[in-house]
Amino acid sequence: MTPKKKRRSAVAFVESPLQFLSALESHEPTEEMLIRARASAKGMTSFLDAFDPAWLPKNVRLDRDGAKPGLLRKTAFDRIYLGDACSGQVHRALALAYLERRMPEVVILDDGLATYSAIEILTAKRGPLVRPRQKLKASRTVMAAHVADRLRGLATVGKLRWHTALPVAKSLRKAFLKSGGEITRHRFEHLQTLPTGGSHPRDNPVIGSSLAADGLIDAFAYRAWVDEIIDAHGSITYYPHRRETEEFLTDLAQDERVRIKNLGLPIELRLINLPPNSTIRSLPSTAAVSLAVLNPDVTIDVTEIPAKWWTGASPDSLRQSLNAQSVKADDDS
Missing domain, CATH: 3.40.50 (Rossmann fold)
Incomplete structure (x- = not known):
């Protein structure tokens, strides 16, 4: 009897409704996904209260604790989905949990038009992951630069992907692919099944x-x-x-x-x-x-x-x- 293939484990850190919906679209049937939603982010509590758990795909769980380094230390996830690649909470969780460990595959999710800025930063040779108009303290800038460098390193070994429904300019697509990143697309297939x-x-x-x-x-x-x-x-x-x-x-x-x-x-x-x-x-x-x-x-x-x-x-x-x-x-x- 052929043994059952073990399911891949994944975690998605999301801080907005669009990031949450993007995580649902990125989920693959062969993986167990935990969505960690940052309930304290503006608009998220009302969204999570209104969202029917029955709308979650099979093998997807949800909790409201956000990105915490303890979770990443305790669980060896095969894949991490990032809703906001410039989030300080996410940077801290990644930096502390993977200080001396290899980071698994990372998938960038859509975070509004700010996603373009994050992808441009990752295609550059250096620079911290910060939002447009955002000014950080020196310590946060160092952490944002460290995480950006780790993600660029993942791209070079084929472990960084952008899953998007946004139109992608040819110049940006070419630069991201040249860095080693991969782009996959969706058309809100899961969302269109919801009543x-x-x-x-x-x-x-x-x-x-x-x-x-x-x-x-x-x-x-x-x-x-x-x-x-x-x-x-x-x-x-x-x-x-x-x-x-x-x-x-x-x-x-x-x-x-x-x-x-x-x-x-x-x-x-x-x-x-x-x-x-x-x-x-x-x-x-x-x-x-x-x-x-x-x-x-x-x-x-x-x-x-x-x-x-x-x-x-x-x-x-x-x-x-x-x-x-x-x-x-x-x-x-």
Whole structure:
């Protein structure tokens, strides 16, 4: 009798709803996956409370303890999935657990448009894994540089992969592959099997943006953009970003033509399987890209951010990369 093949063991560290959904898409039937969600991250508690555990794939478990070095010391995982490759909590767990040990295969998951920055850093010969606009203390910079070097080392031996639904520019793809990394793609296959329903096209869905709340674009210009959509279509359903302020949303809700959907589940779970004649309106965002994948017959109307909207709090590279994003992947991605 042939003995049963042992299942691979994997852990996924996630700190946002999109990272969580990306982990589900990355799971392979032959592996046991533990998802460690950082419940203290903004928006995660409400998301985890709203997420039905029955939606987890077979052989996937979930807990809310986040990335801890103790877990990595005690368990010899065959693979680690990273939702936020620039997370300080993740860096600490990896640095302490693998200080004198070989690191297993690592898979980078989608973390919004910030994923592009992380991949660019890993394709460079040196430099710490930090988010755009992030300023770290010296000790954190050293740790972020150490983890980046360890991941670059994994790439050289074929143990670093990026699993993504995002469109990948040819130059970035070429650089990552040249470094030894691998790119695999998904189209939210698991997500499309979930019974989460959709929204009626008359809702005129508008995807909220965090850019004004983060101080990157002018709040009055952003509100004027939303008002223009309302005036043009009579009513909208507004899906807030998790970092938008209560003050902004309360003010917006004063307009009786606006229906605000404050839901714990991410927009990818709510605006799935829309009828073909629907239109979703958005500024450049990862959600717009994800929804284009999930709804190929739906119009995704993305408004390019005018130069005069920017507050000057973001580097030119971020502005250029945001406006350069397409909701369609490259032909040869």
